[in-house]
Amino acid sequence: MKTLDLDLAARSYPIYIGAGLLGQAELLTRHVAGTRVAIVTNETVAPLYLAKLRAHVASLQPVEVVLPDGEQYKSLEVLNRIFDALLSARCDRRTTLIALGGGVVGDMAGFAAASYQRGIPFIQVPTTLLSQVDSSVGGKTGVNHALGKNMIGAFYQPHAVIIDTDTLITLPDRELSSGLAEVIKYGLIRDPEFFVWLEANLDKLLARDAEALAFAIHRCCRNKAEVVAADELESGVRATLNLGHTFGHAIETGMGYGAWLHGEAIAAGMAMAADLSQRLEWLTTAETARIEKLIRRARLPVRAPGSLSPARFLELMAVDKKVQDGRSRLVLLKHLGEAVVTDECPRTALEATLASMREAA
Amino acid sequence: MKTLDLDLAARSYPIYIGAGLLGQAELLTRHVAGTRVAIVTNETVAPLYLAKLRAHVASLQPVEVVLPDGEQYKSLEVLNRIFDALLSARCDRRTTLIALGGGVVGDMAGFAAASYQRGIPFIQVPTTLLSQVDSSVGGKTGVNHALGKNMIGAFYQPHAVIIDTDTLITLPDRELSSGLAEVIKYGLIRDPEFFVWLEANLDKLLARDAEALAFAIHRCCRNKAEVVAADELESGVRATLNLGHTFGHAIETGMGYGAWLHGEAIAAGMAMAADLSQRLEWLTTAETARIEKLIRRARLPVRAPGSLSPARFLELMAVDKKVQDGRSRLVLLKHLGEAVVTDECPRTALEATLASMREAA
Numbered sequence: 001m002k003t004l005d006l007d008l009a010a011r012s013y014p015i016y017i018g019a020g021l022l023g024q025a026e027l028l029t030r031h032v033a034g035t036r037v038a039i040v041t042n043e044t045v046a047p048l049y050l051a052k053l054r055a056h057v058a059s060l061q062p063v064e065v066v067l068p069d070g071e072q073y074k075s076l077e078v079l080n081r082i083f084d085a086l087l088s089a090r091c092d093r094r095t096t097l098i099a100l101g102g103g104v105v106g107d108m109a110g111f112a113a114a115s116y117q118r119g120i121p122f123i124q125v126p127t128t129l130l131s132q133v134d135s136s137v138g139g140k141t142g143v144n145h146a147l148g149k150n151m152i153g154a155f156y157q158p159h160a161v162i163i164d165t166d167t168l169i170t171l172p173d174r175e176l177s178s179g180l181a182e183v184i185k186y187g188l189i190r191d192p193e194f195f196v197w198l199e200a201n202l203d204k205l206l207a208r209d210a211e212a213l214a215f216a217i218h219r220c221c222r223n224k225a226e227v228v229a230a231d232e233l234e235s236g237v238r239a240t241l242n243l244g245h246t247f248g249h250a251i252e253t254g255m256g257y258g259a260w261l262h263g264e265a266i267a268a269g270m271a272m273a274a275d276l277s278q279r280l281e282w283l284t285t286a287e288t289a290r291i292e293k294l295i296r297r298a299r300l301p302v303r304a305p306g307s308l309s310p311a312r313f314l315e316l317m318a319v320d321k322k323v324q325d326g327r328s329r330l331v332l333l334k335h336l337g338e339a340v341v342t343d344e345c346p347r348t349a350l351e352a353t354l355a356s357m358r359e360a361a
Numbered sequence: 362m363k364t365l366d367l368d369l370a371a372r373s374y375p376i377y378i379g380a381g382l383l384g385q386a387e388l389l390t391r392h393v394a395g396t397r398v399a400i401v402t403n404e405t406v407a408p409l410y411l412a413k414l415r416a417h418v419a420s421l422q423p424v425e426v427v428l429p430d431g432e433q434y435k436s437l438e439v440l441n442r443i444f445d446a447l448l449s450a451r452c453d454r455r456t457t458l459i460a461l462g463g464g465v466v467g468d469m470a471g472f473a474a475a476s477y478q479r480g481i482p483f484i485q486v487p488t489t490l491l492s493q494v495d496s497s498v499g500g501k502t503g504v505n506h507a508l509g510k511n512m513i514g515a516f517y518q519p520h521a522v523i524i525d526t527d528t529l530i531t532l533p534d535r536e537l538s539s540g541l542a543e544v545i546k547y548g549l550i551r552d553p554e555f556f557v558w559l560e561a562n563l564d565k566l567l568a569r570d571a572e573a574l575a576f577a578i579h580r581c582c583r584n585k586a587e588v589v590a591a592d593e594l595e596s597g598v599r600a601t602l603n604l605g606h607t608f609g610h611a612i613e614t615g616m617g618y619g620a621w622l623h624g625e626a627i628a629a630g631m632a633m634a635a636d637l638s639q640r641l642e643w644l645t646t647a648e649t650a651r652i653e654k655l656i657r658r659a660r661l662p663v664r665a666p667g668s669l670s671p672a673r674f675l676e677l678m679a680v681d682k683k684v685q686d687g688r689s690r691l692v693l694l695k696h697l698g699e700a701v702v703t704d705e706c707p708r709t710a711l712e713a714t715l716a717s718m719r720e721a722a
Contacts, residue, residue, distance in 0.1 A: 034685075036686070076441055079437075080437055087680060092686065093682055094686055116512070117682045118503065118515055119515070145445075147445070147448035151444065152444055154476060321453075323454070324453055325395055325453065
């Protein structure tokens with residue numbers, strides 16, 4: 001097992017990474033405050049791992065909340081089911097909430113923990129590659145709104161993140177690829193050496209080589225922890241973690257939540273950001289080609305859906321959280337391995353990217 | 362105008378108290394971050410004061426959200442209307458939200474500000490006595506759940522609180538009395554000198570004497586600011602501000618939100634807490650009689666509704682936020698002017714209070 005710390009002074013917390021961690025009761029229980037726990041999971045993950053977790057906390061009157069599976073259920077309405085369950089079971093302020101599942105479960109359970117009685121302790125147990133390398137670390141929680149992704153939420157840090165790499169064995173191929181989008185992101189925005197490693201080792205990741213996966217997860221979490229420690233509330237550098245997300249969120253919202261997986265939308269969004277960066281002459285054609293090739297090898301899309309017109313795309317992008325005083329801000333690549341946030345991208349270049357980076361309709 | 366500061370290091374903010382403050386544009390605009398505002402109010406307050414406020418921010422593309430009036434609308438569903446409006450108008454992260462109204466508007470707008478895009482700036486402009494002396498100061502925000510009051514929310518501090526005492530001129534008598542419950546509370550829990558002042562000056566407050574009201578509001582805000590500065594997240598002394606609230610919330614939830622005004626329920630709850638404190642021999646019969654007399658003079662109830670049986674009352678109290686590891690914690694009076702939080706109240710004494718402090722059914 002490897003341990004990283006996310007350094008946030010009094011609110012610092014450990015990230016444990018390793019095989020078989022779900023079997024280690026003490027790892028979980030040492031972070032339980034109070035005398036009670038509630039486990040939030042979904043109907044796909046519950047049959048696989050809930051019994052294992054439940055066994056560790058049997059003496060803590062566990063409440064179990066099993067949500068439907070999918071991005072389309074990441075809503076205020078479904079969030080309320082968590083509150084219903086906690087209140088019906090009379091969970092008090094010292095109940096520790098455990099999120100067992102992927103990004104949707106973690107984001108919703110985290111926001112429920114942030115809001116229930118104005119805040120209760122919580123622990124992230126991510127079971128997908130995407131949540132292990134990205135969403136479980138850093139305290140972003142929330143739900144979607146019909147008009148925009150992740151528009152309602154809180155910054156709320158967990159007490160611990162427990163990443164059992166064995167859970168990836170049961171992950172569907174499409175979900176594995178989705179997670180690889182966020183893995184590739186770290187190489188693009190701040191870790192060029194890791195990008196090169198990925199070019200050499202992507203096939204091992206696709207083949208679920210345990211050692212390669214553990215290395216990549218640790219490397220991603222280290223990158224993420226450094227960025228979040230430097231800028232918890234995203235007033236600066238943390239925004240670079242959103243490479244591809246302004247485009248990607250527009251795809252997710254525009255196509256209807258759940259149609260594209262989050263990582264798929266982010267993959268296309270990163271390819272679009274690379275294209276736009278090349279138009280600004282920040283990336284070379286060769287670099288853009290390398291990026292696109294790696295994304296394709298991860299079995300991910302590099303084009304926006306043809307059914308979303310550029311005009312509709314611009315409309316969807318206008319409600320992005322990075323908009324400031326009405327100006328769109330985009331995360332682009334100054335170099336391969338270095339992201340910047342800019343509000344000075346010419347509209348013509350953006351329109352050219354939107355027009356050229358579409359699948360045939 | 363008087364100014365108080367709520368001292369929370371980097372998140373400190375001013376509380377302005379005075380007549381005619383709604384007419385002072387600069388007082389408001391100096392606290393607007395970004396280039397846009399959204400005003401959340403309700404259908405009772407809008408016709409009275411919205412135009413005045415709107416005039417000050419006309420250049421800031423103001424979005425207006427007018428909610429229905431009443432505690433029964435303090436729900437997740439109605440909260441979502443605020444998000445709908447903000448998203449439809451494409452409000453970004455640098456939009457400043459202004460809460461114009463009483464406690465329900467302030468609590469909901471505050472939670473909306475805490476959650477919209479994971480947090481935007483907000484300003485409290487309370488227009489009822491209750492919100493001016495209590496709920497607008499200190500950062501407690503949230504909504505009710507069918508199973509419990511204020512169960513979903515956040516600690517989220519405003520950038521400023523602007524209290525225009527002239528707004529009390531239009532306040533209905535019943536609402537004025539409701540506010541007096543929280544005013545009396547400060548005397549009971551930590552300011553015995555103010556309790557004596559209230560015994561001498563209550564009639565002036567009921568007659569809406571401007572000078573007496575301004576004095577009382579300032580005194581209450583000073584007390585509240587001191588307590589919140591010492592314990593923002595209610596891990597200790599802040600809980601004493603909840604005198605009467607465990608009983609009161611049970612009444613509000615049990616009778617259906619909106620049937621009793623918040624201050625009415627708190628008034629009965631404080632009388633019950635005093636009765637229980639006397640059973641523990643912390644208060645004398647004479648002190649309990651003084652407390653009950655002052656509450657009655659404020660035209661407030663001193664008994665729980667007869668339709669709530671003691672058994673139902675206990676059930677409702679079990680979901681209070683002050684419950685810890687399954688043990689009920691009550692705010693009681695050690696002396697007139699000194700509150701304590703205790704989990705050692707004998708069940709028999711509590712049951713005796715519940716049985717004796719009811720209206721005839």
